Amino acid sequence: KQEVTQIPAALSVPEGENLVLNCSFTDSAIYNLQWFRQDPGKGLTSLLLIQSSQREQTSGRLNASLDKSSGRSTLYIAASQPGDSATYLCAVCSGNTGKLIFGQGTTLQVKP
Amino acid sequence: GAGVSQTPSNKVTEKGKYVELRCDPISGHTALYWYRQSLGQGPEFLIYFQGTGAADDSGLPNDRFFAVRPEGSVSTLKIQRTERGDSAVYLCASSLDGASGITDTQYFGPGTRLTVL
Numbered sequence: 001k002q003e004v005t006q007i008p009a010a011l012s013v014p015e016g017e018n019l020v021l022n023c024s025f026t027d028s029a030i031y032n033l034q035w036f037r038q039d040p041g042k043g044l045t046s047l048l049l050i051q052s053s054q055r056e057q058t059s060g061r062l063n064a065s066l067d068k069s070s071g072r073s074t075l076y077i078a079a080s081q082p083g084d085s086a087t088y089l090c091a092v093c094s095g096n097t098g099k100l101i102f103g104q105g106t107t108l109q110v111k112p
Numbered sequence: 113g114a115g116v117s118q119t120p121s122n123k124v125t126e127k128g129k130y131v132e133l134r135c136d137p138i139s140g141h142t143a144l145y146w147y148r149q150s151l152g153q154g155p156e157f158l159i160y161f162q163g164t165g166a167a168d169d170s171g172l173p174n175d176r177f178f179a180v181r182p183e184g185s186v187s188t189l190k191i192q193r194t195e196r197g198d199s200a201v202y203l204c205a206s207s208l209d210g211a212s213g214i215t216d217t218q219y220f221g222p223g224t225r226l227t228v229l
Contacts, residue, residue, distance in 0.1 A: 004154070034217065043116075043203060044155070044220040089154050097168040098143060098207065100218065102154030 002027045002094045006103035013080055014111050021075040021106045023090030028068045034100065035064050035075050036089040044089065048075070080110045114138070116221035118204050124227045125194055133189040133224045137206030144187050145218060146179055147203040155203055161187060194228045201225050 003026045013019050023033070032051050036044040048057045048064040050073070056065040063076040077084060087107045091100035117136045125131050137144050142163055147155035157171040161181045169179075176194075181187040191198055201223040207216040 036220075043222040044205075046217050046219065049217050091154070095168070097160045097162075098216070098218070099145065099157040099160055099168060099171070100147075100155075101157070104152070104154050 002030075002092060002101045004090060004092055004101050004103040006088075006090055006106050008106060009104065010107045010109075012109040012111065015080060015082060017080050017110075018076070018078050019080055019108070021077070021088050021090075021108070023073040023075070023103055025071045025073075025092050025094075025101075027094055028071050030068065030092045030094045031096075031098075032093045033064075033066055033073050034091045034093070035062075035073075036091065038087045038089060038105070040086075047088075077108075080108075082110045082112050084108060085110050116204055116206055116219055118202075118221040118224050120224060121222065122225045122227075124229065126229050127194060127196060129194050129228075131191050131194060131226065133191075133202050133226070135187045135189070135204030135206075135221060137185065137187070137204070138219055139185075140208070141206035141219075142184065142209050143207040143216070143218075144181060145205045145207075146187070146189050147205065149201045149203055149223070151200075158189070158202075191226075194226075196228050199226055199228045 034049045035047045050066040061078040087105040089105045091102045144161040146158040149155040160168040164184045176192045179189045203223045205218040205220045
C-alpha cells in the first residue's frame, strides 16, 4: 500500500530564505508526483507535476525534483516571500485510475 | 476560464440526515475525482469517474456513501444517515482525460465543508 510522508509538518522562515520541503513515498512504482498549495479554507492549487520519467520540473521560484528509486521528492522554494505562506501537499499517482495519495502536508510560514 | 466549482460551500446537518454535495468540473474534462479532507490531514481518495461511470470507488468508506455522474459532467456525492465522523471538507477535482491521462494535472474545487451535529 502506497504511503506518503512529508517532513517537516511545519516550518517557519524569515523572508528571503531559500527552503526545501521533503516528501517520501513507499512504493516507487508511480506514474507521477504532484505538489499542491493549499491556503486556509481553500481548495488545492497545482504547483508542479513531475512525470515518472522526469527528474525535475521548474516554475518560477519553485523547483521540484523526483528520485523514484529512493522514493523521494523535494520542493525547493527560492527567495521566499510572505505570500508563500500556505500548506504544501505532495501527492503521488500510483494506480491506473489517476487517484492521488497525499501526504499530510507541510505548513509554511514566511515572516516579513 | 471557469474552474471546478462546488456547492454548497458549507453544509451543516444533523446526525442521521441525508446530504447531497455537487461538483461542476471544468468543461471538457472527462475524469472527475472526489476526495475527503479531515482537519490537519491530506485529502483521501473516495471515487473516480471516467465519463459517466465510476471506474474506481475503492475509497468510499461504506455503503452510506454514493456518487453519480449521469451525463458525464456534473457529479453529486450523496451521504445517507450522516454521522458525526463524516464531518470534513469534501473536495472535487477534474482532469482532461483520466483514461490515457493518468499523467494529467488534477484541478481542484474549493470544497464543501460538511458539519454533522
